[in-house]
Amino acid sequence: MNLNDFLGPLTLPAWIVSLPLVAAGLGVALPKIGRPAAVFTAFATSLLVVRLAGEVLRHGTIQLQVGGWPATLGIALQADGLSVVMLSMTCLIGGAVTLYAAGYFGADSAAISFWPLWLFLWAALNALFLSGDIFNLYVTLELLGLSAVSLVALSRSAEAPPAAMRYLLVSLIGSLSYLMGVALLYAAGGTLDLNALAAAGPHRPSISAAFALMAAGLVMKSALFPMHFWLPPAHANAPAPVSAALSALVVKGSFYILMRLWLTIFEPFINPATADLIGVMAAFAIVWGSIQALLAQRLKMLVAYSTVAQIGYIFLIFPLSSMPAATQTAWQGGLYFVFSHACAKAAVFLAAGNIVYSVGHDRISELNGIAQRLPVSMFAFALAGVSLIGLPPSGGFVAKWLYLNAALTTGQWWWTVLILGGGLLSTAYVFRFFSRAFSYTTETVGGRPVPWIMEWTAFVLAMCAVILGLTAPAVIKLFTAGQPF
Amino acid sequence: MFFDDWLPLMILLTSLLPGIVIFVLPEDRIRLRTGLNMGGATLKLVLIGVMLWGVRHGHVYETRLSILPNMDLILNADAMSAMMTALSGILWFLTTLYAIAYLETSPQSRSRFFGFFSLCVSSTIGIALAGNLITFLMFYEMLTLTTYPLVVHRGTPDSMRAGRIYIAYTIGGGAAFLVAVAWLKALVGSVAFTEGGMLAPFVDTYATQLRFIFMLMIAGLGVKAALVPLHGWLPNAMVAPAPVSALLHAVAVVKAGAFGIVRVVYDVFGIEFSAELGLLQPLAVVAAFTIVYGSVRALFQDELKKRLAFSTVSQVSYIVLGASILGPVATIGGIVHLVHQGLMKITLFFCAGNFAETLGVHHVSQMNGVGRRMPWSMAAFTLGALGMIGVPPLAGFISKWYLATGGLAAGQPWVIVILVASSLLNAAYFLPVIYRGWFQDAAESWPDKPAAGMPETHWMLLIPPLITALLALLAGVLADAPFSPLEWARLIAAREYQP
Numbered sequence: 001m002n003l004n005d006f007l008g009p010l011t012l013p014a015w016i017v018s019l020p021l022v023a024a025g026l027g028v029a030l031p032k033i034g035r036p037a038a039v040f041t042a043f044a045t046s047l048l049v050v051r052l053a054g055e056v057l058r059h060g061t062i063q064l065q066v067g068g069w070p071a072t073l074g075i076a077l078q079a080d081g082l083s084v085v086m087l088s089m090t091c092l093i094g095g096a097v098t099l100y101a102a103g104y105f106g107a108d109s110a111a112i113s114f115w116p117l118w119l120f121l122w123a124a125l126n127a128l129f130l131s132g133d134i135f136n137l138y139v140t141l142e143l144l145g146l147s148a149v150s151l152v153a154l155s156r157s158a159e160a161p162p163a164a165m166r167y168l169l170v171s172l173i174g175s176l177s178y179l180m181g182v183a184l185l186y187a188a189g190g191t192l193d194l195n196a197l198a199a200a201g202p203h204r205p206s207i208s209a210a211f212a213l214m215a216a217g218l219v220m221k222s223a224l225f226p227m228h229f230w231l232p233p234a235h236a237n238a239p240a241p242v243s244a245a246l247s248a249l250v251v252k253g254s255f256y257i258l259m260r261l262w263l264t265i266f267e268p269f270i271n272p273a274t275a276d277l278i279g280v281m282a283a284f285a286i287v288w289g290s291i292q293a294l295l296a297q298r299l300k301m302l303v304a305y306s307t308v309a310q311i312g313y314i315f316l317i318f319p320l321s322s323m324p325a326a327t328q329t330a331w332q333g334g335l336y337f338v339f340s341h342a343c344a345k346a347a348v349f350l351a352a353g354n355i356v357y358s359v360g361h362d363r364i365s366e367l368n369g370i371a372q373r374l375p376v377s378m379f380a381f382a383l384a385g386v387s388l389i390g391l392p393p394s395g396g397f398v399a400k401w402l403y404l405n406a407a408l409t410t411g412q413w414w415w416t417v418l419i420l421g422g423g424l425l426s427t428a429y430v431f432r433f434f435s436r437a438f439s440y441t442t443e444t445v446g447g448r449p450v451p452w453i454m455e456w457t458a459f460v461l462a463m464c465a466v467i468l469g470l471t472a473p474a475v476i477k478l479f480t481a482g483q484p485f
Numbered sequence: 486m487f488f489d490d491w492l493p494l495m496i497l498l499t500s501l502l503p504g505i506v507i508f509v510l511p512e513d514r515i516r517l518r519t520g521l522n523m524g525g526a527t528l529k530l531v532l533i534g535v536m537l538w539g540v541r542h543g544h545v546y547e548t549r550l551s552i553l554p555n556m557d558l559i560l561n562a563d564a565m566s567a568m569m570t571a572l573s574g575i576l577w578f579l580t581t582l583y584a585i586a587y588l589e590t591s592p593q594s595r596s597r598f599f600g601f602f603s604l605c606v607s608s609t610i611g612i613a614l615a616g617n618l619i620t621f622l623m624f625y626e627m628l629t630l631t632t633y634p635l636v637v638h639r640g641t642p643d644s645m646r647a648g649r650i651y652i653a654y655t656i657g658g659g660a661a662f663l664v665a666v667a668w669l670k671a672l673v674g675s676v677a678f679t680e681g682g683m684l685a686p687f688v689d690t691y692a693t694q695l696r697f698i699f700m701l702m703i704a705g706l707g708v709k710a711a712l713v714p715l716h717g718w719l720p721n722a723m724v725a726p727a728p729v730s731a732l733l734h735a736v737a738v739v740k741a742g743a744f745g746i747v748r749v750v751y752d753v754f755g756i757e758f759s760a761e762l763g764l765l766q767p768l769a770v771v772a773a774f775t776i777v778y779g780s781v782r783a784l785f786q787d788e789l790k791k792r793l794a795f796s797t798v799s800q801v802s803y804i805v806l807g808a809s810i811l812g813p814v815a816t817i818g819g820i821v822h823l824v825h826q827g828l829m830k831i832t833l834f835f836c837a838g839n840f841a842e843t844l845g846v847h848h849v850s851q852m853n854g855v856g857r858r859m860p861w862s863m864a865a866f867t868l869g870a871l872g873m874i875g876v877p878p879l880a881g882f883i884s885k886w887y888l889a890t891g892g893l894a895a896g897q898p899w900v901i902v903i904l905v906a907s908s909l910l911n912a913a914y915f916l917p918v919i920y921r922g923w924f925q926d927a928a929e930s931w932p933d934k935p936a937a938g939m940p941e942t943h944w945m946l947l948i949p950p951l952i953t954a955l956l957a958l959l960a961g962v963l964a965d966a967p968f969s970p971l972e973w974a975r976l977i978a979a980r981e982y983q984p
Contacts, residue, residue, distance in 0.1 A: 332554065369640070375594070379508075391630060391659070392623040401619075401667065402554055408671035416667075420660045427656045435649055440593055440640020470552040 012052045013064050013077040016087065017127045019045055024119035034115025035102055041119060042095040045126070049091050053084045053478060061482035063132065076193060078132035080482030082335070085475070086129040086256055089339050092464060093248045093346045094122050096457040100350055101241040103451035104357065110154050110239070117154075121147040121245065128253050133192045134182050137257050141178065145171035145221065148250045151242040152234050163233035170220060170230045174254070177217030184210040185265070198264040211266050214258075221254035224278075224315050225285035228308045232292070235307060236300040240353020243300065247307045248346035252338055255314060262318065263485050272322050279319030283418050285312025290425035294432060299352045299362035302429060303345070306388060309422060310341050316403065320415060321485075326406035331485040332476050333402030336468070339475070340395025343465035344387040350458035351381040357454065358447035364433060369441035376455040378437050380462040385430040387465035390423050395468025492536055493560035493614045494548040496570065497607055499529040500577070504603025510596050519585055522599060526578040529610075533574040537968070540567045547616065556670075558623070559616030563680065564977045565752070565820070568970070569613035569744055572824050575956075576736045576831055577606045579949035583835055584728035586945035587842060591638075591726075598638055602729075604631040605737055612741045618666045618676035618753065621745065625662065625709075628741055629655040635729045636722050647721040654708050654718040655738075662705025662745075665698045669753075672698075678748060680980045682755015692762060695754070699764050702749050709742030710805065711798045713775040720794045727838025730790060734797045735831035743804040744823060750808045751816075751981050760811045769809035773903045775802040780910035787848045789837045792914060793830070799907060800826045800873065807888055810900065813978040815891025818884055821974035825872070825880035828957040832869035835950035836862045843942040844931045849918055854927030858934070859941040863922045865954035870915040872957050875908045880960040883971055 023041040027034035055062060056079055066075040079087075101118065105111035124147060128140035149171060153164040182192070184206045189197050223231040235246050262270065289309030296302040317334030321327045354377040355370060356362050371378040387394035400419060407415040468475065503525035510518050536546055540562050547561035562570070584602065588595055608631055611624030629652070637648035670676050672691055675683065684695060708715045719739070723730060733739060750759050750768075759765050779799025786792040803826065807819015839862045840846040840855055856863035872879035885904055892900025940947055964971040 375597075386630060389656075391626045391656075393627065397623075397626075398554060401663075404664065404667035405555075405671060408668050416664055420664055423660060424657060427652065431649065431652050435637075435645045438634070438637060438640060439642070439645050442592075472554045473551050476554055 010062065010064050012048055012055065013062070013079050013130045014066055016045060016048050016052065017077070017123060017130060019048070020119045020123035020126060024116045024123060027116035027119055031112045031115075034111065038098050038115050038119055039102065041122070042091070042098045045122075046091040046095060049084070049087045052079055053088060055079075056081060056084045056481050057478060075136055076132040077130045079130055080484045081479040082256075082260075082482075082484035083129045084481070085335065085339065085479040086252070087126060088478075089252075089342050090122065090125050090129070090249055093245065093342055093461070094125075096346065096350070096461050097241045097245050100244070100353075100454050100457040103453040104239070104241055104353070106451075110156075114151070114154060114239075114241075117147050117150050118241075118245070121151065121250070125249060125253055129256060132194050134185060134194060134197070134261075135192045137260075138175065138179050138182055141221070141254060141257065142175045144250060144253050145175060148246055152238040152246070154242065155237055155239050157237050159233060160237045163230075163237045166230045167234040170227075174217040174221035177220070178214050178257075179217075181210040181212075181214030181217070184213070194260065194264050198267075207266070207269055211261075211269060214261060218254045218258040219278075219281075222251050222258070222315075223308060223311055225281050225288055225308065225312060228285065228289070228311070231308060232301055232304040235304040235349075236298065240350060240356065243304075243353065244346040244349040247304070247349055248342040251307070251311060252342065255311075255338070259317070270322070275319040275322040278315055279415070282312040282315040282319075285309060285315070286418060286422040287425070290422060290429060293429040294425070296429075297364060299355060299364050299367065299433065300349070302364065302433065303348050303352055306348075306426065306429065307345060309426065310337075310345065310388065313337055313399075313403075313419070313422065314341065316415065316419070320403060320406045320410075320412070323406075323410040323412070326410045327485070329402050329409070330406040332479070333399050333406060335479050336395060336402060336472070336475070337399035340387050340399055340465050340468045343461050343468065344384040344394075344396060347380050347384040347458050347461035347465060348388070350454065350461065351377040351384070354450045354454055354458065358450050360447070364436060367433075368436050368439050369443075371437045372441070373447060374450065374455065376459055377450070380455070380458040381437070382434065383459075383462035383466050385434070387462075387469070389426045389430055393469035394466050396465065397469050398472045489539075489544055489546050491548055492532065492539075492546045493562055494550075496529060496532045496536065496574075497560065497610050497614065499525045499532065500603045500610065501607040504600050504607060507596055507603060508600035512594065512596055515595075518596065518599060522581050522585065522603070523578075525603065526574075526581050529574050530578055533571050536562050537567055537571060540564060553619065556619050556676075557617075558620050559677070560611070560614040560620065561616040562614065563616075563678070564973065564980060565747070566613050566615070568820075568824065568973050568977070569740075570610055572740075572827050573606060573609045573613055573736045576732070576827060576953070577609075579952060580728050580732050580831070582945050583731070583838070583949040584726075586943045587726060587728050587838060593638055593640060597634065601631050601634045602732075605635060605732065607631075609737050609741060612744065616678055618669070618678070621678075621748065622659075622663060622666050625741060625745065626659050628709075628738060629659060632729075632733065632738055636725045636733075638726055638729065639724070641724070644724040647718075647724045650721045651718045654715065658705045658708030658715065660705075661701050665701035665705060668694070668701075669698050676753075678752035680752060681983055682751065682753060682758050684754050685758040685761075688758070688761065696762055696764065699749070699754060699759070699762070702753075703746060703768065706742045706745040706749065707771075709738050710746060710801055711739055711742070711775075711779075712771055712802065712805065713778050713798070716775070716779070716798045719798060720791055723788070723790045723794050727790075727834060727841065730794075731831045731834035731838070734793070734834060735827040739797055739801050740823065740827060743801050746805055747808050747820065747823070756808075756811060756816065756981060765809045765811060769806060769897075769900075772802040772805040772809055773900075775799065776806065776903055776907045777910070780907050780914070783914045784910060786914075787850055789840070789847060789849055789852070789918070790834070792849060792918075793833050793837060796833075796873065796911070796914070797826075797830060799911075800830065803884060803888060806900070806903075807891065810888075810891055810895045810897060812891050812895040813982050814887055814894050815900075816978040816981060817971070817974045818887030818889075818891050820977055821887065821970050822884040824970035824974075825884050825957065825960055828953050828960060829869045829872040829879075829881060832865050832950050832953040832957060833873075835946070835953065836866035836869070839942050839946050839950070842946065849921070852918055852921040853925035854922070856923040858927065858931060861941055861947055862950060865950040866922070867919050868954040868958060869950075870919055872961070874911040874915055875904075878958075878961045880957045880970075883961055883964050
C-alpha cells in the first residue's frame with residue numbers, strides 16, 4: 001500500500017475526522033500528553049485539510065463511504081467547496097486557539113479536562129462539515145453541543161455554572177427538535193442521505209413540518225434573535241480560548257447544517273415569506289445585539305453581544321439569496337461573512353482574554369490606557385474591529401459589499417438600510433472601547449505579564465481577517481468548487 | 486510594459502511598507518525610524534517624478550489587482566491623479582521632516598505615530614491614484630481609520646472626544662458613499678473613472694436614481710471636505726499635534742473629500758451631464774454658503790489653530806465651487822486650488838506649530854511681537870496668509886482669478902460677489918494676526934532667545950514652512966511655466982471638456 005492509497009483523496013475526510021478523535025482519546029487516557037497531542041493534531045489536520053482543498057478544487061465534490069457500506073447504512077462523508085472552506089476556517093481558528101490555550105492554561109489543573117474536550121469539539125466540527133447524511137449530522141451536533149457546554153463549565157467564575165446549565169438545556173432542546181425533523185424525513189423518504197433526499201423530489205406532506213422542526217432547533221443553537229438569550233452569558237463567562245472557539249466556530253456548526261438543508265432538501269419548499277421571517281429576526285438581532293453591546297459593562301459581554309448582532313448578519317443570507325438574480329452573490333457574501341467573522345471574533349475574544357489574564361477583570365470603565373500595557377493585543381483588537389465594522393480592507397468589508405450588491409441588484413433597499421445601520425452601530429460599540437483603551441494615562445497600569453504566544457495568536461487571527469479583504473477571488477473560487485449553491 | 490504596470494503600486498508601497506516596519510520598531514531606534522521615513526519619502530518623490538514625466542509623454546501607468554469579487558482594484562495615473570500624487574508626495578516629505586522634530590519629546594509611542602502617519606499618506610496616495618470608485622472608497626475608508634490614531638495621539642480626554650466626533654462624522658459619511666457606489670454598480674455595472682464622465686448614456690433610464698446617487702456621494706464626500714453643515718468635526722480635530730493638522734488640512738482628509746467631489750463631478754457623472762441633471766446649481770449654493778460661513782466663523786476665533794480650521798472650511802469649498810460651475814475656466818480655478826490651498830494652508834499650520842512649540846503662543850491675542858522674535862516663521866506665515874487673501878502674485882490670487890472669470894464666462898456673476906466677500910473676510914481675519922506679529926511689542930516673557938547665529942527654532946521645524954511658502958509664491962509667479970500647477974490644471978480641464 002503506497003502513501004497515495006493511504007492518504008489519498010478518498011480517505012482524506014476519514015483522516016480529518018479521526019485524527020482529533022484519537023488525540024482526544026489519548027488525552028483522556030494520558031492527561032500529560034493532552035497538550036502535545038493537541039498541537040500535533042492542529043498541524044497535521046491543517047496539512048490534511050490543505051490537501052483536501054486541493055483535491056476538491058481539482059475534482060469537485062469528493063464522496064466516501066466509510067467501511068465500504070452503501071448509503072443509508074454506512075457513514076457517508078462528502079467534501080465540496082463549502083465543507084472545505086468551513087474545515088479550513090476550523091483549522092485556522094482551532095490552531096490559533098490551541099497555541100493560545102497552551103499559554104493560557106500553562107500548568108493549571110483545568111488543562112487536564114480542557115485538552116480532551118477541546119479535541120472532541122474539534123473532531124465533532126470536522127465530522128459535521130463532512131457529513132452527508134442527516135442522522136450523522138445530528139450525532140455531530142449533539143457531540144458538539146455537549147463538548148461546548150463542558151468547556152464553558154471549566155471556568156472558575158461564579159457566573160459560569162448557571163450559564164453552562166442554560167446552554168446545556170438550549171443545546172439539548174435544539175438537537176431534540178432537529179432529531180424529530182430527521183425522524184419525519186426518514187419516515188417520508190426512507191433514507192437519511194442528503195443527496196438521496198434531495199433527489200426524491202418535492203411534495204411530501206410532512207416536509208414542511210420537518211423543516212419547521214429542524215430550522216427551529218438549528219436557529220436556537222445558532223442563537224438567532226430571539227433565541228440568543230443563552231449566548232452572551234455562556235460566551236462571556238467561558239475561559240478565553242473557549243469563548244473564542246464558541247463564537248467563531250460552534251455557532252457556525254448549526255448554521256452550516258441549516259444552510260446545507262436549505263440548499264438541498266428544502267430549496268423547492270421555501271417560500272419568500274419564510275426567508276423574510278428569518279430576515280426580520282436577523283434585523284432584530286443586529287439592532288438588539290448592537291444596542292446591548294453598547295450598554296455592556298464588561299468587555300467580554302460587549303464582544304458576546306457583538307456576536308449576537310453578527311449572527312443576524314449571517315442569517316441575512318436567506319432573504320438575500322431568495323431572489324434568483326442575486327442568489328450567487330448573496331451566498332458568497334454570507335459565507336465570506338462566516339469566515340471573516342470567525343477570524344475577527346476569535347481575535348477579539350483572545351485579546352479580551354489577555355486583558356482578563358493580565359489585570360484580572362474586564363470592566364470597561366476601568367480599562368483606561370490598557371493599550372499602553374498590552375499594545376499587541378489592543379492592536380489585534382483594533383484590526384479585528386475593522387473587520388467587524390466592515391471597513392476596507394477586511395473580510396468583513398468584502399462580505400458587506402457582496403451583500404449590498406445582492407440587495408441593490410434585486411431592489412431590496414430595506415436590507416441596505418439595515419446592513420449600513422448595523423455597521424454604524426458596530427462602529428459605536430467598537431470605538432466606545434477604543435476611546436478608553438487608547439487614552440493616555442501616566443499612572444502605570446499594573447497587572448501580570450501575558451505570554452507572548454497569547455498576544456501574537458490574537459494578532460495573527462486579526463491579520464487574517466484583514467487579509468481576507470484582499471483574497472476574495474481565490475476564496476470564492478474555493479467555496480464554489482463542486483457547486484454547493 | 487512591466488515597469489508601467491507596477492509604477493503606481495510601487496509609489497503606494499514606498500510609504501506602506503516603511504509604515505508597517507515602523508510599527509514593530511522599538512521606541513529607541515530613532516535613527517532607523519527616521520531613515521525609513523525619509524528614505525521612503527525620497528524614493529516616493531523620485532518615482533512620482535518619473536511618473537509625471539511619463540504622463541506628459543503619453544505613458545499609461547496602470548496597476549490592476551484582482552483582489553475584490555467581480556471587480557478590480559485599479560491604480561492608475563491620469564492627469565488628475567498625477568497632480569494629487571505629486572502634491573501628496575512633496576507635502577508628505579516636508580511634513581515627515583517637521584513631525585520628526587516636533588514629536589521628538591513626545592511621551593506617547595512614536596513608533597505608533599509614524600506607523601499610522603505612513604499609512605495615512607499611503608491612503609492619500611491610494612485615493613489620488615484610484616482608477617475606479619471602489620478603489621477610491623477603499624482608500625477613503627482607510628484614511629479615516631489611519632487618521633483616527635493620529636487625531637487622538639495625545640490620549641487626553643479632549644483628544645479622545647475629538648476622535649469620537651471625528652469617527653462619528655466620517656464613518657457616517659463613508660456609509661453614505663458606500664451605498665451610493667454599490668447602488669451605481671448595481672444600476673450601470675461600471676464604476677471606473679472616465680475623463681468626461683461615463684453616465685450620460687443612462688440619462689433616459691435612470692435620471693432620478695442618478696440624482697439620488699449624486700446627492701449621496703456628495704454627502705459622503707462632503708463630510709471630509711467639511712461642507713456646511715457637515716463640517717462640525719474639523720474645528721474639534723484641532724487638538725491633534727501640529728504636523729497632523731497640517732497634513733489633515735492640506736493633503737489628507739479635507740483634500741480627499743474635495744478631490745473625491747471633483748472626481749465624481751468630472752470623471753463619474755461628467756460636468757456637462759451633471760449640469761444637464763440640474764445638480765450643479767445646488768452644489769454651487771452649498772459651496773458658496775460654506776465659503777462665507779467658514780470665513781465669518783474664522784473671524785471670531787481667538788485660538789490660532791481654530792481660526793485656521795475655519796479658514797480651511799471656507800477655502801476648500803473654492804475647489805467645490807470651481808467644480809460646480811460649467812466651463813473650463815472655472816474648472817481650472819477649482820482644480821488648481823487643490824494644489825494652491827494645500828501649499829498655503831500647510832505653511833500656516835507649520836508656522837502655527839512653531840509658534841506654539843517655541844514660544845507657547847496658541848492664541849491670536851498672544852501673537853504680539855512674534856515676528857521680531859521668529860522672523861522667518863512669521864515671514865512664511867505672512868506669505869501663506871496673503872496668499873489666502875488672494876494678493877497677487879501669490880498662488881491664491883491665481884485660483885481666485887480663474888474662479889471669478891470662470892463664473893463670468895458661465896454667466897454667473899454672483900460668484901464674484903462671493904469671492905470678493907470672502908476675500909474681504911480673509912483679510913479681516915488674517916491681517917490682524919500679521920499686524921500683531923510684526924508691529925506690536927511683545928508683552929509676555931518668552932523663553933530666552935537662542936544664541937546669536939542659531940536659528941530661531943529647530944531647523945527641521947523651520948525648513949518645511951519656508952519651502953512651502955516659497956512654493957506658494959512660485960506657483961503664483963511662475964504660473965505659466967511648464968509643470969506649474971496652473972499648467973497642469975489646464976491640461977486636465979482640456980481633457981475633461983473634450984467632445
